[in-house]
Amino acid sequence: MNACVDTDNQHHIHQDCSVSPSPTHVFAVTSGKGGVGKTNVVANLAAALALARKRVMVIDADLGLANLDLFLGVTPQYTLADFFAGTRALTDVIIPGRLGIALLPAASGVQEVTSLSGEQKISFLTELDALTHRMDVVLVDTGSGISDTVTYFAAAAQEIIVVVTPEPSALADAYALVKVLVSTHQEKRFWILANNVENEREAARLYDTLSRMALRFLNASLDFLGWIPRDRELVRAVARCQMVMTTAPQSPAARAFMVVAHRLAGAVAAEARVKGCPQFFFRRILAVAGKKGWET
Numbered sequence: 566m567n568a569c570v571d572t573d574n575q576h577h578i579h580q581d582c583s584v585s586p587s588p589t590h591v592f593a594v595t596s597g598k599g600g601v602g603k604t605n606v607v608a609n610l611a612a613a614l615a616l617a618r619k620r621v622m623v624i625d626a627d628l629g630l631a632n633l634d635l636f637l638g639v640t641p642q643y644t645l646a647d648f649f650a651g652t653r654a655l656t657d658v659i660i661p662g663r664l665g666i667a668l669l670p671a672a673s674g675v676q677e678v679t680s681l682s683g684e685q686k687i688s689f690l691t692e693l694d695a696l697t698h699r700m701d702v703v704l705v706d707t708g709s710g711i712s713d714t715v716t717y718f719a720a721a722a723q724e725i726i727v728v729v730t731p732e733p734s735a736l737a738d739a740y741a742l743v744k745v746l747v748s749t750h751q752e753k754r755f756w757i758l759a760n761n762v763e764n765e766r767e768a769a770r771l772y773d774t775l776s777r778m779a780l781r782f783l784n785a786s787l788d789f790l791g792w793i794p795r796d797r798e799l800v801r802a803v804a805r806c807q808m809v810m811t812t813a814p815q816s817p818a819a820r821a822f823m824v825v826a827h828r829l830a831g832a833v834a835a836e837a838r839v840k841g842c843p844q845f846f847f848r849r850i851l852a853v854a855g856k857k858g859w860e861t
């Protein structure tokens with residue numbers, strides 16, 4: 566039995582197919598380098614949005630280290646792979662975690678997108694569409710690096726959040742990721758979130774360096790989403806498989822997550838430019854798989 570699991574969360578979401586009045590927004594949270602704080606960003610932003618009464622779904626698509634479930638206090642019984650195997654409905658795969666945040670454990674199923682039949686694809690998209698329409702925001706933990714699965718997810722989302730830290734290699738790796746997304750997926754817009762920084766000045770310096778390089782060499786525009794300070798409370802929360810948003814809501818990191826969540830919610834509300842709905846998000850993933858010649 567996992568010590569990080571809240572057993573009272575272990576019931577499943579049931580589909581009511583009601584359509585939300587505003588379109589769901591999908592943000593991919595990604596990074597060039599591992600260990601920069603993506604999973605904490607996804608979990609804590611989801612928590613901040615949930616506390617602000619937004620309906621939030623998180624998708625764990627990190628093939629390397631799928632651990633969002635720990636922060637949400639649940640042990641998924643099924644993954645997207647079970648849905649693709651035809652043994653479970655998506656409603657059985659998606660489970661509610663802490664604060665009612667819905668989790669889609671996707672890491673072990675995403676690769677199987679490549680071997681779906683046309684009929685399976687339609688059934689997947691139809692079920693997913695009905696479920697995600699009930700959400701205000703979907704956050705995807707993509708894992709790090711420039712592998713195909715990371716970049717598929719980032720490119721398929723409406724918005725891309727790139728997490729960077731002050732480590733020198735994090736900046737170089739973030740630039741490499743942006744470069745791949747620009748050159749192979751024609752992405753032009755990115756949000757930069759500086760994490761684990763000393764203060765706002767350090768965050769601004771990171772953003773300035775990266776955005777100047779991206780504009781000059783890639784003709785890509787980077788927007789500053791905000792910054793999360795280095796905070797011992799966050800490390801303490803991680804050790805307890807918790808989100809700092811709930812263990813220490815007055816800590817500097819938690820307050821910063823709240824600010825960033827408000828900015829995200831504001832961007833969602835103001836956003837007239839819509840690249841696609843979640844169904845489109847998965848359609849794009851499937852389309853990329855098809856292009857690679859993996860379709861059956």
Ligand SMILES: Nc1ncnc2c1ncn2[C@@H]1O[C@H](COP(=O)(O)OP(=O)(O)O)[C@@H](O)[C@H]1O
Nearest residue numbers: 599600601602603604605761794795796799803
């Ligand atoms: N703002 C922060 N303050 C202090 N430590 C942090 C912060 N963000 C991340 N960390 C540290 O980095 C570790 C890795 O974070 P994680 O979210 O798992 O990264 P990723 O998902 O990018 O691999 C955390 O367990 C924590 O120790």
Ligand SMILES: [Mg+2]
Nearest residue numbers: 603604627630
């Ligand atoms: Mg992670």
